[in-house]
Amino acid sequence: MCSGDQNSVILATAGYDHTIKLWQAHTGNCYRTIQYTDSQINALEITPDKKLITAAGYQHIRMFDLTTSNNNPLVTYDGIQKNITALGFNDDGSWMYTVGEDGFARIWDVRSKLQKPQKMFEINVPINCASLHPNTSILFIGDQSGTMHTWDLRMNENDQIVPEPECSIQSIHVCPNGKYVAAVSNRGALYIWELLGDHMSQLKPYYKKIIHDKYALKCLYSSDCQYLATSSADSSIKIWNTRDMSLLKTLRSDSTQRWVWDVSFSSDSEYIISASSDNMARLWEIESGTVKQKYAGHQKPIVCLAFRDPLMNR
Amino acid sequence: MALMDDRAFLVSHVRNSFITGDDTSMSELVLDVDESSGERHSRLSTNDSKRPNTWHITRGDTSDTDSCCELDTELPNSYDIVPDMDFASHRRRSNTAQRLEILQREKVRQSKIKHVVWKDVTTPPDPTLFERKPIKIQETGNRISLLTKLLAEAGDGRTNHFSDYAKYNGKMAPAGTGTKTIEIYFTMTTDNLRLMNICIIANATVQNLIGLSCYLYSQSNKQPQLKDSIDRYSLHIVDDDGEVETDFPSLENKEPISKFGFNKLALVENSHEVIEDESVFITINMPGRGLSRFSVSPKQSLREILEKVIERRRLLTVKGLDYKFEKQDDPGVTLNIDSQVCNLDTTELCLIRDNSVRGDIIQDGEMSTVNLNPDSYRSYQVSMVNKLSWHTPYQLGISGEKIEIDPVGNGGRMFRTASKAVSHEIRNVKACYLAENKSSRVIIRLECITNQEKHIDYNFECDPETAGDIINQVNNILEIRGLGQNWDSMMKGRAKKLKKRNTLPTLFSTF
Numbered sequence: 001m002c003s004g005d006q007n008s009v010i011l012a013t014a015g016y017d018h019t020i021k022l023w024q025a026h027t028g029n030c031y032r033t034i035q036y037t038d039s040q041i042n043a044l045e046i047t048p049d050k051k052l053i054t055a056a057g058y059q060h061i062r063m064f065d066l067t068t069s070n071n072n073p074l075v076t077y078d079g080i081q082k083n084i085t086a087l088g089f090n091d092d093g094s095w096m097y098t099v100g101e102d103g104f105a106r107i108w109d110v111r112s113k114l115q116k117p118q119k120m121f122e123i124n125v126p127i128n129c130a131s132l133h134p135n136t137s138i139l140f141i142g143d144q145s146g147t148m149h150t151w152d153l154r155m156n157e158n159d160q161i162v163p164e165p166e167c168s169i170q171s172i173h174v175c176p177n178g179k180y181v182a183a184v185s186n187r188g189a190l191y192i193w194e195l196l197g198d199h200m201s202q203l204k205p206y207y208k209k210i211i212h213d214k215y216a217l218k219c220l221y222s223s224d225c226q227y228l229a230t231s232s233a234d235s236s237i238k239i240w241n242t243r244d245m246s247l248l249k250t251l252r253s254d255s256t257q258r259w260v261w262d263v264s265f266s267s268d269s270e271y272i273i274s275a276s277s278d279n280m281a282r283l284w285e286i287e288s289g290t291v292k293q294k295y296a297g298h299q300k301p302i303v304c305l306a307f308r309d310p311l312m313n314r
Numbered sequence: 315m316a317l318m319d320d321r322a323f324l325v326s327h328v329r330n331s332f333i334t335g336d337d338t339s340m341s342e343l344v345l346d347v348d349e350s351s352g353e354r355h356s357r358l359s360t361n362d363s364k365r366p367n368t369w370h371i372t373r374g375d376t377s378d379t380d381s382c383c384e385l386d387t388e389l390p391n392s393y394d395i396v397p398d399m400d401f402a403s404h405r406r407r408s409n410t411a412q413r414l415e416i417l418q419r420e421k422v423r424q425s426k427i428k429h430v431v432w433k434d435v436t437t438p439p440d441p442t443l444f445e446r447k448p449i450k451i452q453e454t455g456n457r458i459s460l461l462t463k464l465l466a467e468a469g470d471g472r473t474n475h476f477s478d479y480a481k482y483n484g485k486m487a488p489a490g491t492g493t494k495t496i497e498i499y500f501t502m503t504t505d506n507l508r509l510m511n512i513c514i515i516a517n518a519t520v521q522n523l524i525g526l527s528c529y530l531y532s533q534s535n536k537q538p539q540l541k542d543s544i545d546r547y548s549l550h551i552v553d554d555d556g557e558v559e560t561d562f563p564s565l566e567n568k569e570p571i572s573k574f575g576f577n578k579l580a581l582v583e584n585s586h587e588v589i590e591d592e593s594v595f596i597t598i599n600m601p602g603r604g605l606s607r608f609s610v611s612p613k614q615s616l617r618e619i620l621e622k623v624i625e626r627r628r629l630l631t632v633k634g635l636d637y638k639f640e641k642q643d644d645p646g647v648t649l650n651i652d653s654q655v656c657n658l659d660t661t662e663l664c665l666i667r668d669n670s671v672r673g674d675i676i677q678d679g680e681m682s683t684v685n686l687n688p689d690s691y692r693s694y695q696v697s698m699v700n701k702l703s704w705h706t707p708y709q710l711g712i713s714g715e716k717i718e719i720d721p722v723g724n725g726g727r728m729f730r731t732a733s734k735a736v737s738h739e740i741r742n743v744k745a746c747y748l749a750e751n752k753s754s755r756v757i758i759r760l761e762c763i764t765n766q767e768k769h770i771d772y773n774f775e776c777d778p779e780t781a782g783d784i785i786n787q788v789n790n791i792l793e794i795r796g797l798g799q800n801w802d803s804m805m806k807g808r809a810k811k812l813k814k815r816n817t818l819p820t821l822f823s824t825f
Binding site: 007028029076077078080094109134177224267292295299309312313 | 423426427428429430431432433434441443444445446447448449450451453456457458459460461462463464465468474477478479480481483485486487491533
């Protein structure tokens with residue numbers, strides 16, 4: 001299976017063992033291992049054209065080719081002081097945002113030949129997470145002081161909201177329909193705001209609840225906005241119905257699963273893939289709540305994954 | 315290495331390859347002193363006739379002493395040659411050249427990588443980049459994802475039962491991990507498919523290698539398919555042609571692979587008898603009653619183990635008298651009786667009566683009653699000495715009825731041997747005495763007769779104190795049996811008495 005094929009499933013996992021592993025998602029076979037020297041990997045993202053995989057580590061971001069077997073990076077982004085904690089692309093992959101523990105959110109031009117840095121936003125507090133609104137002009141940023149920042153890229157304006165003092169925002173995700181933004185905190189709380197206004201930049205509190213006993217680590221909407229998944233240090237993943245915020249399923253495997261750092265839905269929301277500290281990624285069938293596949297091969301905790309799963313006609 | 319008894323060759327070799335990188339010049343000094351020229355000349359000429367070829371550096375058929383000495387004392391010209399740990403291959407190039415080549419390669423590699431360094435933004439950004447875009451919602455509708463389709467197509471056949479072992483794959487390991495490549499012959503398949511090169515991380519065990527081999531074999535869709543458990547397979551030594559050396563037992567599963575020097579091994583399907591090896595040993599401590607060790611499967615529940623204990627130790631089971639397990643190092647916390655052994659993360663358990671706590675059962679006086687009481691069960695840790703003088707750890711269990719001899723663990727042996735648990739009825743035990751008295755350890759001999767009237771001797775090694783206990787206990791039992799009393803009726807009487815007292819029931823074995 002060629003990973004660069006537009007019509008193939010791509011699953012990549014990475015973490016503390018300095019490697020990115022690419023998996024055949026339905027068989028659990030690892031078909032490629034890319035070494036990421038010098039640092040652990042904090043975040044992974046596949047470019048919208050599915051040709052490159054981008055990994056963020058300590059002080060650098062590297063892009064690797066998915067279409068060939070060249071395991072050397074094609075591009076390295078340097079000049080950052082600390083860990084890069086999250087990254088993402090706009091819809092056509094012309095620019096990339098990164099946020100890091102140095103307290104800066106950066107926009108990189110990745111298409112043009114010069115690839116010059118484009119924009120910067122300073123917060124002065126280590127940043128944990130960021131999510132781009134689907135209209136590609138607002139970036140939501142969560143930091144360790146518990147503040148959520150909205151950065152309007154077009155107007156270059158920003159706004160802050162503190163849902164709860166003295167906590168840390170661990171993950172943010174904007175619903176693909178652009179109407180809601182969800183965030184989770186290290187106290188296990190889930191916050192959802194409704195986005196209002198012409199530019200979807202006004203936030204109205206919509207929902208708040210403690211949903212995990214321990215750190216919540218990730219929140220993610222499914223692509224059809226039907227579900228919201230939250231993962232936690234209590235080694236569980238919870239799937240919520242977005243319509244009434246009722247708990248649909250708690251996915252908790254055998255006793256071996258540990259902190260669940262990252263999750264990703266299949267494009268039809270039938271399955272969810274999780275990355276855990278027990279060096280294992282798992283494929284869950286949401287309806288039955290069972291593990292359908294395990295991805296074993298990492299030597300150390302997996303903290304991030306990237307997944308692309310095209311929709312097909314029946 | 316056969317050349318190494320040629321001293322001339324050695325000196326020349328050392329001179330030309332190993333000395334000269336030494337800044338302190340100590341090595342040259344050592345060699346020079348040793349070989350100070352005049353002395354050596356004479357030595358050479360006198361010895362030459364007797365020992366031809368020893369001090370010669372043979373160049374063709376020349377045996378000219380002078381020319382060889384000249385050659386010998388010649389100092390090497392190149393200072394680039396430095397000692398290296400790389401014994402395996404003869405390197406012709408210097409270290410500097412190698413290092414330069416690595417740098418060169420890295421430079422070429424780096425030149426292919428585009429570096430973008432963050433600079434503080436001075437120019438205003440291109441405004442077209444951040445246009446607000448209409449939101450497209452992905453409608454799933456009647457469509458399914460490719461993953462769902464692939465999973466449905468693959469069905470259950472997709473599962474590789476050995477995927478837990480994929481992490482030992484050396485080819486997928488992070489850079490810098492030590493690996494070892496071993497040729498594995500799969501004896502269950504046809505000739506042209508049977509050989510696979512398996513690259514495994516260096517600190518894996520034999521069991522990991524079996525698992526990884528099974529994983530890679532299954533992944534390459536070879537036929538026939540493997541059984542779904544690695545317990546069914548073991549690794550054997552092979553000769554150069556890939557024929558299994560049946561004279562040797564299989565490699566011990568728990569040993570690290572680095573311990574063995576083999577480059578070739580064969581994966582062989584076990585016959586059914588050997589499969590039970592996945593068992594674990596559980597130690598059950600009973601306050602005041604010593605301990606028992608059981609070989610159990612990790613899937614067994616504590617309830618099943620309790621039944622085993624009750625059976626073996628013949629504990630009192632009356633209504634209202636229940637037992638509970640605690641972890642040995644965690645007193646006061648009762649374990650769930652239905653939890654499995656593999657989930658306990660300990661193998662040291664403590665069995666106590668319900669409503670009791672450890673320590674309140676035994677008083678000193680009663681302790682000695684137990685020891686002297688011939689019918690109570692006692693167990694001892696000993697090692698059996700066999701003909702090959704291998705010392706295998708055993709548990710010797712002695713009760714009024716029989717003597718049980720159970721193997722314990724595998725004692726770190728390289729190979730599996732068939733160590734079986736046996737038991738002998740007390741009436742078949744003939745004698746137990748001190749066979750040998752060494753300084754710290756003594757050997758006791760136990761003479762028994764099997765049911766087939768065969769005489770059999772066991773030699774156990776243990777410390778003198780245990781030896782004394784065992785001999786006392788066995789002889790005590792034998793003595794009572796020898797008195798010709800009706801043992802059973804005596805025991806029944808004792809049991810009745812106990813029931814009447816209805817105290818401390820765990821102290822005595824009853825029927």
